[in-house]
Amino acid sequence: MNYLLQTPEQQQTMLQKIGVPSIETLLEQIPAELRLDRPLELPPALGELELDGELRQAAARTVGASSRVCFLGGGAYEHFIPAAVDELSGRGEFYTAYTPYQAEASQGTLQAFYEFQTLICQLTGMEVANASLYEGGTAVTEAAFMAMRVTGRTGPVIIPGGVHPQYQTVCRTYLESQDLSVVQTSLREGVTDLAALRSAITPATSCVVIQQPNALGMVEDIDAIREVVHASGALLVVVCDPISLGILKRPGDQGADIVVAEGQSLGIPLQFGGPYLGLLACRNDYVRKMPGRLIGKTQDRNGKSCYVLNLQTREQHIRRDKATSNICTNQGLMALRATIYLSLLGPHGLAELAELCCRRAHYLAQELARRTDVKVLSPKGFFKEFVIRHPQGGEFLKQKARAAGFDIGPTLEEFGDLPGVDPALRKEGVLVAVTECRTPEDLDGLVNALSN
Amino acid sequence: MNNTIATRLIFEQSQPGRRSVSWPAAPLADVSLQDMLPASSLAASPPPLPEVGEPDVVRHFVNLSTQNMSVDSHFYPLGSCTMKYNPKRHERWAKLPGIIDVHPSQRDEDLQGLLGILYELQEMLAEIAGLPCVSLQPAAGAQGELTALLVAKAYFRSRGEERTAVLFPANAHGTNPASAAAAGLTCRQLAGGPDGLLDLEELQRAVNAQTAVFMITNPSTLGLFEPRIAEAARIVHAAGGLVYIDGANMNAIMGITRPGDFGGDMMHYNVHKTFTGPHGAGGPGAGPIAVRDFLGPFLPGPVVVREEQNGEIVYRRHTPASSIGRVRTFFGNVGILLRGYFYLRTLGARGVRDAAEQAVLNANYLKSSLADVLPARYGRYCLHEFVASAQQILQQRGLSAMDIAKRLLDHGFHAPTVYFPLVVPEALMIEPTETESLATLDAFVDALRKIILEEDPAVVKSAPQTTPVCRPDEVRAARQPMMCWTCPPAESIVK
Structure with a gap:
């Protein structure tokens, strides 16, 4: 089965029309000595019914969030996805279309992405958003490069320990390959140590990257950090949790220069890490320094409003090695999912969702502190994710929860490098994330699991 | 309506x-x-x-x-993009519990089914490439390129060599030079020969002790296989450099010849092109890379490894010894990678080769049917696509490649890629793929002939007339950027 439509007779008709005896002649450009002289060694072809059976078996050997209770966090979250998100994004007219280069044949996509850009601006309080990047870690990296272009500074990018450890790793992979560097500063009592940050900034610092809420779930004092960062002329890059913006101040309203995020929470399934959605928004002044595709509104020949890919001279297919990024294929369909999701939620749906996550998380933290010998890192100051600890170790807690059918984590040891987190906490701590999907029974169940 | x-x-x-x-x-x-x-x-x-x-x-x-054209609804012969049919069964399987609901922080022991699938996919991609080590991490072709260039850099550094130059032909995708720049390497473009193929003497003059990587799309963006690719690879290897194959056009050669067998050291796949992604209106893609064994230790982590523990097969995630690090936060664009896996399991070895051959036959059928009106300058036969030129039509009838492309929309066909590659004037890059019927191909030829021979060329120049909008003003969009509904025209940022 390979979805071919030509019958052998039709193939002959075509060969005759071309004037060749066989397909072999058409392949004459490929030297015989370079040909594969055997069939590929691939598993045998299977029809839909047989493969369906095999895949269901393989899937059954994988334990997903729907067969256990998922309190896992660390940058990917099990949020509820309204059915309309799947139904609408599952329309073939969207998902089997290409990048909207041919505007007249792509107004549906173009308008949806214009709405996406607007929704991300409304969400973050910024003035312009692009039409998506790959995911959170690469979005942080693109923001760092963009800050260098804006400021003309190429000194170390400063990333306090509260930024997701893997975002830091990804950023280092790319920056260090260009002989640029990342300087980490430490946390103090779970949040960015302002004094350490202040002393790390130099006149060559292009930007400081702050995550809000941070990787331990704690809310940072953005106003204080902004003052320190802006005093040096560096840009403030804020990595946000889109759901938290239902109740937390928008980074744009707090003076962020560039906002990035992992958009997975906005209607995108967990699917083992991808495809997810990188968000990037900034102030209008920086628009020509932005990476990635942008959709703009314009008029057609008859004066009718319409949408096109805009400012393409920033991009690789025109500017080649001088482009603002090498990104071409982005995460379009995931951006469409986020567009539908945010449209369905609206301001009040998002605010109530954020509050629900926050209140359920705080309820769980209180009950754990009250009814178990687990310590909660901080009784307040977190949004939907928090650290619990136990003298016998994070792994001990994780296994204990696991035995009762609950997944918590990652442990701080698994999570990665967290500068400023003392070795004892690192060994003893584990993250617990609470979304709207965790019912009161789930919350009490986890408390019970950890109490005996 | x-x-x-x-x-x-x-x-x-x-x-x-x-x-x-x-x-x-x-x-x-x-x-x-x-x-x-x-x-x-x-x-x-x-x-x-x-x-x-x-x-x-x-x-x-x-x-x-409904304001989009798509593969589900229309013939979409967009050159370089491989707009083939996207099987519906893939959409169902990608949503199975145990696939769609898996958190990236779950333990390997809970993920044996999924990790087994990903391991098998690595093996299949290695076999089709003829290159043994695979990383599924890159999110798209461009990220695959950048990742492979970082792997090459790390490899050279491990040998105490500081090689800084990347070479590529003039008809390369824009991502090649952009990725080289993003890897902190310098770019040098090769003009190529008058036949649209590599000029080996030019390549020989260009390589030196600074040469890190020669990046080449093979088959090229002209739809031609480089017949002297093995010799080109020998020249690069003799200078100590590595050969990178941009796998955007793998649809033409899968099962027929392999990048590893014609001299490539590294390559990327575009799962969203060759293995039915789908394209998602611009993404997501998946750009896994395959490399030679001596480059394997530098691949980004994690890769999936297979081990025997107490007589049982166990799969686990593993970061290679000298890994360049992580190129993304979590494990690859799994949802897209899986669709590639479903496709390869459905086709098998024979099906893969048949698909490539039918893609070549369909492209040549169009090329030969249009030869008198839209000649393709390069190559007697093409592979999966060809680049026709409307230059003659422009001179004789005043119709540009863009006019023809726009008028095709009125006939119910998506337009080919236009004005790329730049080496062909008034380029129309046509890639029918293997999943189109003869009737569709014939109708497409008829439409193109009708457009070119249209009695009143003004009809073509005023196209499209049946689409929701007609020829948006891109200059206006760039001069007065409006990229957010609440944003007023921002005069201040006009360059």
Whole structure:
């Protein structure tokens, strides 16, 4: 089965029309000595019914969030996805279309992405958003490069320990390959140590990257950090949790220069890490320094409003090695999912969702502190994710929860490098994330699991 | 039939008080949010998102979808993009519990089914490439290129060599030089020969002790196989450099010849092209890379390894010894990678080769059917695509490649890629793929002939007439950028 439509007779008709005896002649450009002289060694072809059976078996050997209770966090979250998100994004007219280069044949996509850009601006309080990047870690990296272009500074990018450890790793992979560097500063009592940050900034610092809420779930004092960062002329890059913006101040309203995020929470399934959605928004002044595709509104020949890919001279297919990024294929369909999701939620749906996550998380933290010998890192100051600890170790807690059918984590040891987190906490701590999907029974169940 | 009410911007449909979701009651009702979070961090009001009902949202996006052409609805012969049929079964399988609901922080022991599939995919991609080590991490072709260049850099550094130059032909995809720049390498473009193929003497003159990587798309963007690719690879290897194959055009050669067998040291796949992605209106893609064994230790982590433990097969994630690090936060664009896996399991070895051969036959059928009106200058036969030139039509009838492309939309066909590669004037890059019928191909040829021979060329120049809009003003869009609904025209940022 390979979805071919030509019958052998039709193939002959075509060969005759071309004037060749066989397909072999058409392949004459490929030297015989370079040909594969055997069939590929691939598993045998299977029809839909047989493969369906095999895949269901393989899937059954994988334990997903729907067969256990998922309190896992660390940058990917099990949020509820309204059915309309799947139904609408599952329309073939969207998902089997290409990048909207041919505007007249792509107004549906173009308008949806214009709405996406607007929704991300409304969400973050910024003035312009692009039409998506790959995911959170690469979005942080693109923001760092963009800050260098804006400021003309190429000194170390400063990333306090509260930024997701893997975002830091990804950023280092790319920056260090260009002989640029990342300087980490430490946390103090779970949040960015302002004094350490202040002393790390130099006149060559292009930007400081702050995550809000941070990787331990704690809310940072953005106003204080902004003052320190802006005093040096560096840009403030804020990595946000889109759901938290239902109740937390928008980074744009707090003076962020560039906002990035992992958009997975906005209607995108967990699917083992991808495809997810990188968000990037900034102030209008920086628009020509932005990476990635942008959709703009314009008029057609008859004066009718319409949408096109805009400012393409920033991009690789025109500017080649001088482009603002090498990104071409982005995460379009995931951006469409986020567009539908945010449209369905609206301001009040998002605010109530954020509050629900926050209140359920705080309820769980209180009950754990009250009814178990687990310590909660901080009784307040977190949004939907928090650290619990136990003298016998994070792994001990994780296994204990696991035995009762609950997944918590990652442990701080698994999570990665967290500068400023003392070795004892690192060994003893584990993250617990609470979304709207965790019912009161789930919350009490986890408390019970950890109490005996 | 256009529902212009429903396609108004979603923001213009907002009615304060209207909503689509409701949530359960929250606990701790007697505690103020200010007792949970610092008061200074709390917003006075939620973000100003639109307020619409679910019926509004559904009608809006359904109507928007009808303003697209897509593979499901139209022939989409967009050169270089491999717009083949995207099987519906893939969509069902990608949503199976145990696939769609897996958190990236779960333990390997809970993921044996999924890790087994990903391991098998690595093996299949290695076999098709003829290159043994595979990383599934890159999110798209461009990220695959960049990742492979970082692998090459790390390899050279491990040998105490500082090689800094990347070479590529003039007809390369723009991502090649952009990725080289992103890897901190310098770019040198090769003009190539008059036959649209590599000029080996030029290559020989260009390579030296600085040469890190020669990047080449083979088959090329002209739809031609480089017959002297093995010799080109020998030249690069003799200078100590590595050969990178941009695998965008693998659809033409899978099962027939392998990058590893014709001299490539590294390559990327575009799963969203060759292995039915789908394209998702611009993404997501997946750009896994395959490399030679001596480059394997530098691949980004994690890769999936297979081990025997007490007579049982176990799969686990593993970071290679000298890994360049992570290129993304979590494990690859798994949802897209899996669709590639489903496709390869459905086709098998024979099916893969048949697909490549049919893609070549379909392209040559179009090329030969159009030879008298839209000649393709390079190559007697093409592989999966060809680049026709409308230069003659432009001179004789005043119709440009763009005019022809736009008029095709009126005939119910998506346009080919136009004005790329730059080496062909008035380029129309046509890639039919293997999943189109003879009747569709014939109808496409008829349409093109009709357009070119249109009695009144003004009809073509005023195309398209049947689409929702006609020839948007891109210059205006760039001069007065409006990229956000609330944004007024921002004169200040006009260059």
